[in-house]
Amino acid sequence: MEKIGSDLYAALIVGERWKIYLEGLANTLLLSLIACLVGVLIGVTVALLKTAAAGKKSVGWRVIAGICEFYTTVIRGTPVIVQLLILYVLVFNSSFAACIAGFGINSGAYVSEIIRSGIASIDPGQMEAGRSLGLPQGKTMRLIILPQAVKNILPALFNEFIALIKETSVAGYIAGRDLTKMSDALRLRTYNSMPLFIAAAIYLALVVGLTAVQKRLERRLARSDRS
Amino acid sequence: MIEVKGLEKTFGENQVLRGISETIRKGEKVAVIGPSGSGKSTFLRCLNLLETPTAGQIFLEDTELTSAQCDVNAARRSMGMVFQHFHLFPHLTVRQNITLAPVQLGLMTQPQADEKADALLARIGLLEKAETYPNMLSGGQKQRVAIVRALAMNPEVLLFDEPTSALDPEMVGEVLDLIREVAAEGMTMVIVTHEMGFAREVANRVLFIDEGIVVEQNEPVSFFEHPQNERLKSFLSKVL
Numbered sequence: 001m002e003k004i005g006s007d008l009y010a011a012l013i014v015g016e017r018w019k020i021y022l023e024g025l026a027n028t029l030l031l032s033l034i035a036c037l038v039g040v041l042i043g044v045t046v047a048l049l050k051t052a053a054a055g056k057k058s059v060g061w062r063v064i065a066g067i068c069e070f071y072t073t074v075i076r077g078t079p080v081i082v083q084l085l086i087l088y089v090l091v092f093n094s095s096f097a098a099c100i101a102g103f104g105i106n107s108g109a110y111v112s113e114i115i116r117s118g119i120a121s122i123d124p125g126q127m128e129a130g131r132s133l134g135l136p137q138g139k140t141m142r143l144i145i146l147p148q149a150v151k152n153i154l155p156a157l158f159n160e161f162i163a164l165i166k167e168t169s170v171a172g173y174i175a176g177r178d179l180t181k182m183s184d185a186l187r188l189r190t191y192n193s194m195p196l197f198i199a200a201a202i203y204l205a206l207v208v209g210l211t212a213v214q215k216r217l218e219r220r221l222a223r224s225d226r227s
Numbered sequence: 228m229i230e231v232k233g234l235e236k237t238f239g240e241n242q243v244l245r246g247i248s249e250t251i252r253k254g255e256k257v258a259v260i261g262p263s264g265s266g267k268s269t270f271l272r273c274l275n276l277l278e279t280p281t282a283g284q285i286f287l288e289d290t291e292l293t294s295a296q297c298d299v300n301a302a303r304r305s306m307g308m309v310f311q312h313f314h315l316f317p318h319l320t321v322r323q324n325i326t327l328a329p330v331q332l333g334l335m336t337q338p339q340a341d342e343k344a345d346a347l348l349a350r351i352g353l354l355e356k357a358e359t360y361p362n363m364l365s366g367g368q369k370q371r372v373a374i375v376r377a378l379a380m381n382p383e384v385l386l387f388d389e390p391t392s393a394l395d396p397e398m399v400g401e402v403l404d405l406i407r408e409v410a411a412e413g414m415t416m417v418i419v420t421h422e423m424g425f426a427r428e429v430a431n432r433v434l435f436i437d438e439g440i441v442v443e444q445n446e447p448v449s450f451f452e453h454p455q456n457e458r459l460k461s462f463l464s465k466v467l
Contacts (some may be wrong), residue, residue, distance in 0.1 A: 126314060129310065130313075132310075132377075135298050
C-alpha cells in the first residue's frame with residue numbers, strides 16, 4: 001500500500017509530472033478530433049462517390065469507383081502503424097502532420113463504409129420516389145436519403161471516434177507526443193510502471209464517458225424515429 | 228402522348244421485356260395485367276426510366292426519353308408514379324411530402340405549395356393529418372397521400388404500379404375510389420393491377436403481358452368476355 005502511494009507520488013506530484021499527462025491527453029484529444037474530422041470529410045466524399053458510381057457504366061464513373069475501392073481496400077488491409085511510418089518517412093517531416101494525415105486517411109476508409117452502409121440501409125424505393133417526382137439524384141440524396149441515413153450513421157460514427165482515441169496511442173511510433181508516449185517516457189524517470197496505469201485509467205475514463213454520451217445520443221435518435 | 232417502340236429490357240441473362248410497342252393516347256386509361264414475373268411492372272418502370280431500357284425508344288409527346296440528350300428529370304415531372312409500397316418520406320410530415328418536389332424544383336413557392344397540398348388533402352379527407360408523419364397513417368391513407376403527392380406536380384400522366392397490392396383488403400376500396408375520381412377528370416393513366424373488376428370498369432383498354440410481350444389487348448368488355456389467346460384464357464380462368 002505504501003509502495004503504491006509512493007509510486008503515485010513519484011508518477012504525479014514530483015516535478016509537477018501530472019502536467020505531462022495533461023499535455024499528452026490534450027495531444028491525444030486534438031489528434032483524435034482533427035483526424036476524425038479529416039476522416040469524416042474523406043469518408044463522406046468516398047461514400048457519396050461510391051453510391052453515385054454504383055450501377056453507372058461510363059468510364060469516368062468506373063475509374064472513380066475503382067479508385068475508391070482501391071483506397072478502402074488498401075487502408076483497411078494494412079496496419080495503421082505501417083501507414084503512419086510510410087507517411088512519416090516519405091511525406092511529412094512533422095510527426096504531428098503525419099499523425100493527422102495518417103489517422104485521418106485511415107479513419108476515412110472506415111467512415112466511408114459506415115456512411116455507405118447507412119445510405120444502403122435506406123429502402124431504394126425512397127430514391128425511386130424522389131426521382132419519380134423529377135428531383136435530381138443529388139437533391140434526392142440530400143433531402144430524402146441522408147436525413148434518414150443519419151440516424152444509422154451517427155452512433156456508428158461516434159464509435160469510430162472512440163476507437164480512434166485508443167488507436168492514436170501508436171502515435172509514439174513516429175515520435176508523436178500523445179498520452180501513451182508521454183506516460184511511457186515518464187516511466188523511465190519514475191522507475192516504476194505507475195505512469196502506464198495512470199494512462200490506462202485516463203483512456204478508460206474517457207472511453208466510458210464518451211460511451212455514455214453515445215448511448216444517450218442513440219436513445220434520442222431512437223425517440224425521434226418516426227419510421 | 229406516350230409512344231413505345233420495340234422496348235426491350237434485360238437484367239443480366241434474364242430478358243424481361245422482349246419488344247413491346249404501344250401508343251398511349253392522351254386521356255386514355257390503360258390497365259396492364261399479367262402473371263407475376265411477366266414484365267408488366269418493368270414495362271411501367273421503363274416508361275419513366277426508373278429502369279433503363281436495353282433497347283427500343285420511348286417518346287413522351289415529342290421528346291425522346293431514351294435519347295442521351297434527354298433531360299430525364301424534366302420529363303419525370305410530367306409523369307407521376309404511384310408505387311405498390313407507397314414510398315412516402317418517413318422523415319417529413321404529410322404536407323411536406325406533398326410540397327417537397329414542387330418547391331425544390333422551383334415550380335411553386337412554399338406558401339403556394341402548402342395551399343395546394345391542403346386543398347388536395349381536404350379533397351381526400353385527410354387535411355387534419357397534414358402535420359402528422361406517414362407512420363401515423365393507415366395503408367389506405369398512405370397510398371392516397373402518395374397519389375396526391377404525385378398530383379401536386381400537375382402531371383400529364385399517372386403511372387400506377389400495383390397500387391392496391393400491399394393494402395389490407397378493407398382499404399382497397401378507398402384507394403380505388405380515388406383513382407377512379409382522378410380518372411374521371413381525364414387524367415391519362417397506365418395502371419398495373421391485379422384488380423380485374425377495377426381494370427374492367429376504369430380502363431379504356433387492357434393489355435395482357437406475358438413473358439415480356441403484349442400477348443393480347445382489347446377494350447375491357449371483349450378482353451374479359453372473349454379472350455382469344457390461350458394463355459390469356461388460362462390466366463383469366465385462374466384469377467376471375
